[in-house]
Each structure stands twice: as C-alpha cells, then as structure tokens.
Amino acid sequence: MVGLVVVSHSERAAEGIVEVAAEMAGDTRLEAVGGDGKGGIGTVPDAIGDAIDAADDGDGVVVLVDLGSAVMNADVAVELSDAEAVIADAPVLEGAVNAAVAATDPSATLDSVREQAEAARGMEKL
Amino acid sequence: MSEERAQDGEAVVRAVEAVAERIETERAHLTDLDSAIGDADHGGNMARGWAAAAEAARELDDPDPQTVCKTVGKTLMAEVGGASGPLFGGSLVFASADLDDGVTAESAVAFAETYLQKVEDRGDARVGDQTMVDALTPAVHTFKKSIETDDLAPLEALAKAVDAAERGVAFTVPIRARKGRASYLGWRSVGHQDPGATSTLFILEEVLATAADALGTDVPDVDATSPTIPDADGDSVEGDGADPAAEDDD
Numbered sequence: 001m002v003g004l005v006v007v008s009h010s011e012r013a014a015e016g017i018v019e020v021a022a023e024m025a026g027d028t029r030l031e032a033v034g035g036d037g038k039g040g041i042g043t044v045p046d047a048i049g050d051a052i053d054a055a056d057d058g059d060g061v062v063v064l065v066d067l068g069s070a071v072m073n074a075d076v077a078v079e080l081s082d083a084e085a086v087i088a089d090a091p092v093l094e095g096a097v098n099a100a101v102a103a104t105d106p107s108a109t110l111d112s113v114r115e116q117a118e119a120a121r122g123m124e125k126l
Numbered sequence: 127m128s129e130e131r132a133q134d135g136e137a138v139v140r141a142v143e144a145v146a147e148r149i150e151t152e153r154a155h156l157t158d159l160d161s162a163i164g165d166a167d168h169g170g171n172m173a174r175g176w177a178a179a180a181e182a183a184r185e186l187d188d189p190d191p192q193t194v195c196k197t198v199g200k201t202l203m204a205e206v207g208g209a210s211g212p213l214f215g216g217s218l219v220f221a222s223a224d225l226d227d228g229v230t231a232e233s234a235v236a237f238a239e240t241y242l243q244k245v246e247d248r249g250d251a252r253v254g255d256q257t258m259v260d261a262l263t264p265a266v267h268t269f270k271k272s273i274e275t276d277d278l279a280p281l282e283a284l285a286k287a288v289d290a291a292e293r294g295v296a297f298t299v300p301i302r303a304r305k306g307r308a309s310y311l312g313w314r315s316v317g318h319q320d321p322g323a324t325s326t327l328f329i330l331e332e333v334l335a336t337a338a339d340a341l342g343t344d345v346p347d348v349d350a351t352s353p354t355i356p357d358a359d360g361d362s363v364e365g366d367g368a369d370p371a372a373e374d375d376d
Contacts, residue, residue, distance in 0.1 A: 036207025042167065044207055068307060069209035072248055076203065076212045 002103045002113045003029035003055030005085075006096050007048055007065045007074050011035035017064075017093045025100035031055040034070075043070045048077035056083035060110035062099050062117055066092045086110060088117035095120040131228045133340075135189035138229075141336035142198050146180035148332050149173050149325065159321040163308035167208055168321040175206035175215070191229045195222035195237075209249070209306070210322065213258065214329075217244035231273050231280045238266045238287075249305060256303035256315060258322035264290035265330060268350050276354075281337055282346045288334050290350035291327045298323045 004021070008014035014034035022030055033051035036042030048063070055061045061083055065074045071087065078085045088095050095117035102108055102116035149156070149172045157169030179198040183189065186197060195218050202215025221241040224233055242262050251257040268290035272283035296319075303315035306322070338345045 036171075038207070040167075040207065041165070042171070042207030045203055045212065069211070072209055072212040072216075075248065076216055 001028060001057055002059050002108055002110055003031070003057060003061040004096060004099050004103060004113075005031045005033060005048065005051045005055050005061055005063045005074075006092065007043060007051075007063060007070045008032075008034040008092065009041045009043060009066055009070060013066070017096050020093065021096040021100040024097060024104075026104040028100055028103040029055045029057060030096075030100065043073040045073045045076040045080070048074050049081050052077060052081045052083050052085045056085070060084035060086070062103075062110065062113045063087045064090060064092045064096045064099065064117060084110060086114050088114045090117040090120045091123075094123050128228075131190050132188065134191050134229045135194055137336060137340040138191045138194040139183045139186070139189050140340070141333050142176070142183045142194065143180045144332040144336050145329050146173075146176040148328050149176045152325070152328055156321050156325055159319055159324055163303065163311055163315050163318045164321065165307050168210065168325065171206045171208045171210055172214075172325055175202045175210065178202075178205040192222050192225040195219075195225060210325075212248055213245055213322070216248060217241045220244045231283070234280065235270050235273050238269055242266045251305040254301060255305040256298045256301050256308060256318075256320050256323075257305050258320065258326045260298045260301075260320065261291040261294035261323035261326040261330075264294040264350065265326075271352075276352070281334075281341060281343070282348055284330075284334050284337060285346040285348045286350050288327070288330045289348065291323075291330050293350060295319060295323045295327050 006014045006017045008017065011034040014032035018030045018032040031051040031054050033047050034043060037044045037047060052061050063074050063078065063085055065071050065087060074087050078087060088099065098120045099113050099117035102113045153169040153173045156172060157166055160166050160168035179201040182197050182201040183194050186193060199215040199218030199222065203211045206215065221237045221244065224236040224240050227233060245262060246252065246259055249257060251259045253260055253263050265287040269283050269287035272278040272286050298320035299317060301316065302313060303309045308315040334345055
C-alpha cells in the first residue's frame with residue numbers, strides 16, 4: 001500500500017493535517033513530520049527521511065509539503081532514501097486528504113496517489 | 127595524505143571556524159534583514175548550524191579539504207532546520223566531490239561552479255530572483271574568469287570574487303523577490319537586502335581572509351571590474367557566460 005508523509009514547518013500542523021486525512025485513510029500509513037527538531041519551526045531532512053521509511057511498506061511513499069524549506073528538505077530526504085518516494089506538487093492539507101482517499105483504492109499506485117494529491121490544486125471551495 | 131593537503135585541510139577548518147564566528151557576530155543583523163521580508167530565522171539558524179559545523183570540523187582526526195567540506199555540509203543539513211540547510215549544506219556536500227585531489231586553482235573553480243549549480247537547482251532560483259544566487263553568480267563567474275582567462279593568482283581571483291559578491295548583494299536591494307519567503311510579499315520585497323545573499327558574502331569574506339592568512343599575506347586590494355578590453359579571440363572560458371563577441375567571429 002502506498003504510504004503518505006505530511007511535512008510542515010510546524011510539527012503540530014503536520015499532526016493536525018494527518019489527523020484530518022486519517023479520517024478517510026483506512027489502513028494507509030500516514031506519518032507526520034515537522035519542526036526543526038529542537039522545538040522550533042522548521043524542517044530537517046533526517047527526520048523527513050525517517051518518516052518516509054516509517055510510511056513505506058515497499059509500495060512507495062507520496063510526500064506532501066508546505067512551504068520553501070519543507071520542499072527542499074523533503075527533496076534531500078527523497079534523494080537519500082532507499083524507499084521509492086515522490087513529492088506531490090499540491091496544497092498540503094487538501095493534497096493529503098485526496099492522497100489518503102486515493103491510497104485506499106485497491107489498484108492504487110505511487111503515480112495514481114501522487115496525481116490525486118496534485119488534483120487538489122484545482123479544488124474549488126465556493 | 128600529503129603534508130600539503132593536510133595543511134590545506136587545516137586551513138579549511140580555520141575558515142569554517144572563522145565563518146562560524148562571523149555568522150555569530152552578524153546573527154542579529156541577519157535576523158533583522160530576514161524579519162523585514164521573511165520569517166526572521168536566518169540569523170539563528172545559520173549561527174546554530176555553523177557553530178555545530180565548526181565543532182564537527184574541529185573533531186576530525188585527519189582533516190583533508192574534501193572531508194571537511196562534506197562534514198560541514200552534512201552538519202548544516204542536520205542542524206539548520208530551514209532552507210539554509212539544503213542550500214548551504216547540501217550544496218557543500220555535493221561540491222566537495224570536486225576536491226577529490228585537494229584544493230588547486232582548477233578544483234576550486236570546479237567546486238564553485240558545482241556549488242552554484244546545486245543552489246540554483248535545489249532552490250529553483252536564477253539571477254534576479256532576490257536570493258543568494260544573486261551574490262553567488264557574480265562571485266563564481268568572476269572567480270572562474272580571473273583564474274581561467276586572466277590567469278590571476280588564486281588569492282587575487284578570490285578577492286575579486288568577494289567584491290563581485292558584494293555587488294550582487296547590493297543588487298538584491300532594488301529588485302523584487304521571486305523565490306523564497308520574500309516572494310510572498312510581492313512588490314513589498316523591493317528595497318530590501320536578501321539575507322541569504324548577505325550571509326553568502328560573509329562566508330566568502332571569511333574564506334578570503336583565512337586564505338590570505340594561510341598564505342602569510344594581506345587580502346589583495348582589488349575589485350571585480352576588469353581594466354583590460356576583452357580579446358575577441360581569447361574565449362578560453364567554456365560553459366556559461368558565452369562571449370557574444372567570440373560568436374560574432376564565426
């Protein structure tokens with residue numbers, strides 16, 4: 001099953017987004033990671049790498065990210081990871097919910113889950 | 127390891143220590159710059175990262191230049207907790223591969239070019255985006271040209287590169303940010319000096335000062351402008367910065 005990692009500058013934001021996405025996620029592995037590792041705001045590649053490993057069961061991992069350094073640090077983590085991981089170019093919360101739903105599809109692949117996450121870019125609310 | 131390479135490695139460690147000290151001194155300044163247009167974490171993140179990097183470099187048993195750069199880069203990536211981790215640290219790890227045979231004028235040019243390329247790729251930034259690329263690009267281009275075309279001594283080339291970086295930092299002030307946190311401000315980012323370009327300049331200044339010290343000489347008094355008129359047939363620099371005059375000859 002494709003796993004998901006949510007990366008935010010704020011650990012609490014990442015956990016909150018995972019909480020929202022988990023409602024629709026069935027058995028999907030969802031990992032939240034965020035913060036500078038010292039209680040502050042930021043992102044660290046090693047921690048993101050650990051979250052990718054935890055979310056991977058062999059079918060790959062889609063990584064959702066918030067801003068700037070989260071993208072770059074996730075990029076580094078993906079490069080260094082042994083797992084097959086991709087970053088979704090998507091809004092982090094809406095993308096995570098979409099990806100969680102897509103991952104529960106029995107025919108889901110890494111690409112299909114990433115595409116569904118990225119489909120959240122065009123989501124209209126009003 | 128040759129004695130020369132061991133001496134170079136020790137000089138690189140001293141440069142890292144000098145950078146850590148300088149960044150700590152400029153911490154409040156960098157934070158002020160970042161408060162105006164970003165998330166106010168640049169001074170703190172860089173100071174923490176470079177302090178840890180200096181400690182890691184000091185603890186190396188037989189520091190050769192490549193190992194020092196790689197260690198510093200990895201430490202920055204682990205400790206910085208922001209975009210500066212992958213940008214400064216990740217690029218350093220990547221570019222350290224060019225120092226396989228130690229520090230020479232040639233390997234230093236390759237190192238500088240790889241570093242710039244990695245920063246551009248990772249940050250998806252180009253000249254004019256109001257980022258550290260605006261300080262790095264003129265520094266790297268000036269260094270490469272000074273070594274490869276003008277055949278200057280490496281220390282003089284580095285001094286010219288530092289002046290070029292300073293001009294690049296000044297260039298970030300009157301332009302609009304298109305990458306990084308400052309880009310969220312749109313036109314309000316105009317009129318502000320980029321923190322990453324500024325810390326890049328500080329790093330280069332400390333590397334220059336340490337290099338001069340290691341060579342037992344003063345920092346050369348030069349600037350980035352070239353007094354000579356380019357020779358149209360003298361296009362010996364390959365890669366970026368194609369010389370239109372040379373193309374016209376064809």
